[in-house]
Amino acid sequence: MMDTESDMVTIYVMGKRYRVPADLTIMKAMEYTGHQFRRGAGCRGGFCGACATIYRTRGSYKLLGALACQKIVEDGMYIAQIPYSPAEKKTYDLDKLRPEAGVFLEHYPEIARCLSCNTCTKACPQDIMVMDYVQAALRGDVEEASRLSFDCLGCGLCAVRCPAEIVPYNIAQLARRLHSRYIVGPAEHVLRRAREVEEGKFEEGIGELKGLDVDELQRRYETRM
Amino acid sequence: MRLPYYPGCTLKTTAENFEISAIASAREVGIELMELPRWNCCGTVHALARDDVMHYLAPIRNLIRVEEMVGEGLVDEGRVVTLCAMCYNTLKRADAVVREDEEKMQKVRDFMERETPYGGGVEVTHLLEILKDLGWSKVADRVVRPLEGLRVAPYYGCLLLRPRGFGIDDVDNPQILERLIEALGADVVNIPFKTRCCGAYHIVQMKEVVAELSHRVLDQAVDAGADMVALACPLCEYNMGSRQEEVKRLFQGFEPVPVVYFTQLMALAFGLEGATGFEQNRPDPRPLLKERGIPLEVS
Numbered sequence: 001m002m003d004t005e006s007d008m009v010t011i012y013v014m015g016k017r018y019r020v021p022a023d024l025t026i027m028k029a030m031e032y033t034g035h036q037f038r039r040g041a042g043c044r045g046g047f048c049g050a051c052a053t054i055y056r057t058r059g060s061y062k063l064l065g066a067l068a069c070q071k072i073v074e075d076g077m078y079i080a081q082i083p084y085s086p087a088e089k090k091t092y093d094l095d096k097l098r099p100e101a102g103v104f105l106e107h108y109p110e111i112a113r114c115l116s117c118n119t120c121t122k123a124c125p126q127d128i129m130v131m132d133y134v135q136a137a138l139r140g141d142v143e144e145a146s147r148l149s150f151d152c153l154g155c156g157l158c159a160v161r162c163p164a165e166i167v168p169y170n171i172a173q174l175a176r177r178l179h180s181r182y183i184v185g186p187a188e189h190v191l192r193r194a195r196e197v198e199e200g201k202f203e204e205g206i207g208e209l210k211g212l213d214v215d216e217l218q219r220r221y222e223t224r225m
Numbered sequence: 226m227r228l229p230y231y232p233g234c235t236l237k238t239t240a241e242n243f244e245i246s247a248i249a250s251a252r253e254v255g256i257e258l259m260e261l262p263r264w265n266c267c268g269t270v271h272a273l274a275r276d277d278v279m280h281y282l283a284p285i286r287n288l289i290r291v292e293e294m295v296g297e298g299l300v301d302e303g304r305v306v307t308l309c310a311m312c313y314n315t316l317k318r319a320d321a322v323v324r325e326d327e328e329k330m331q332k333v334r335d336f337m338e339r340e341t342p343y344g345g346g347v348e349v350t351h352l353l354e355i356l357k358d359l360g361w362s363k364v365a366d367r368v369v370r371p372l373e374g375l376r377v378a379p380y381y382g383c384l385l386l387r388p389r390g391f392g393i394d395d396v397d398n399p400q401i402l403e404r405l406i407e408a409l410g411a412d413v414v415n416i417p418f419k420t421r422c423c424g425a426y427h428i429v430q431m432k433e434v435v436a437e438l439s440h441r442v443l444d445q446a447v448d449a450g451a452d453m454v455a456l457a458c459p460l461c462e463y464n465m466g467s468r469q470e471e472v473k474r475l476f477q478g479f480e481p482v483p484v485v486y487f488t489q490l491m492a493l494a495f496g497l498e499g500a501t502g503f504e505q506n507r508p509d510p511r512p513l514l515k516e517r518g519i520p521l522e523v524s
Binding site: 101122131132140 | 234264268280283336339
């Protein structure tokens with residue numbers, strides 16, 4: 001790849017200076033500089049939340065958050081990766097819970113410490129109103145908490161910034177689980193498909209695929225409907 | 226008249242009977258309580274440390290929501306109505322702090338950054354004040370079933386009245402609940418402990434303290450011949466109503482006495498039986514009401 005100097009920007013990865021093409025995402029720019037992702041990279045499509053990144057732009061005091069696979073580099077960007085947030089995660093039996101405020105307080109009592117400062121919302125790379133869904137959960141509005149948090153990928157940037165030490169995305173996940181289990185109910189088409197799988201409807205087809213060589217599998221993949 | 230209404234978390238969970246009875250009763254006297262969109266926690270307890278700006282963010286943001294509602298024409302004025310005594314107190318005092326202290330107001334604005342700045346144009350009120358302004362005769366006009374013969378002891382607790390200057394009524398001898406009870410046709414039973422503490426948050430770790438303090442108030446009400454106690458604070462209701470079992474356990478011979486929200490009496494007197502929410506109260510006030518000749522058709 002040939003780049004003209006005018007298409008290049010300067011970035012700093014973990015404090016070290018690099019020149020990279022201006023149209024790359026943070027993730028691709030880091031790979032361009034020779035970094036290899038062993039943690040902190042997943043789907044590369046903005047869906048998995050594995051590539052939480054903290055950055056700052058030149059002349060600004062603000063530490064901002066982004067997904068490395070989504071954010072395009074800017075000239076003078078200082079970048080550090082957060083491979084993952086080692087946040088506590090509770091185990092629970094969804095069938096034994098109720099869709100109400102007490103469930104959130106029981107599993108994540110720290111939620112009551114929310115100061116409504118909105119720092120979590122500012123940190124969210126998905127532009128989710130994080131504080132609003134935490135507040136909805138606190139008053140037992142499971143549906144609203146689920147709706148507002150729907151685009152959450154669990155990247156962890158909100159948890160890293162929260163001054164009340166809440167892990168908002170755990171609340172979001174519990175809210176969506178309660179919502180689907182108790183408010184929306186199971187999806188009929190999923191149940192139907194699960195029954196078909198159990199009844200062996202796809203056994204024959206899978207058995208056939210297992211016997212094919214790589215070339216034939218590839219041909220079928222490329223010509224699939 | 227459409228007024229902005231701040232519910233707070235308790236009215237959406239353990240005090241739903243307070244909310245449904247308030248909304249229905251207010252409508253009867255021409256007040257449409259319009260719930261704030263995207264409200265957050267009131268802040269729960271007023272921050273006494275003057276440099277604790279972080280704790281002013283929650284209440285102030287709610288006041289911003291009120292100003293947004295006014296700006297969008299969703300309500301007729303900027304008097305925000307509260308029901309929970311705790312929410313009333315926290316919002317009222319935070320508002321006063323930032324209005325008196327320009328530097329504090331600026332700090333709040335700086336922190337909130339991209340959010341709409343608070344313009345300082347909200348008046349924090351309690352529904353009781355709105356009713357008083359409206360006039361007790363207007364309330365009495367709506368009564369279809371006077372609560373004649375029902376002896377009610379008003380109880381204020383602390384947060385509706387204190388500290389001095391922030392209360393909805395005289396801090397030493399408030400009369401606002403008395404006037405309401407009279408307007409509804411019931412008899413007022415005066416108890417000297419009506420402004421004493423219910424035990425508040427000691428319920429979390431020192432339940433016996435709450436039982437002792439609540440007992441003093443309840444016992445006085447029973448001694449004075451009250452049929453029930455009327456109040457306006459979900460925490461008082463929890464301590465003196467739901468937790469009355471503990472009082473009974475610790476004080477032999479104590480006779481249970483129903484504890485209700487003032488709005489539930491309004492709903493009852495206005496003939497809004499479906500909105501009284503009495504089924505959520507402990508002890509259940511319905512058997513007693515029946516005894517006093519005020520049976521409820523809807524259970």
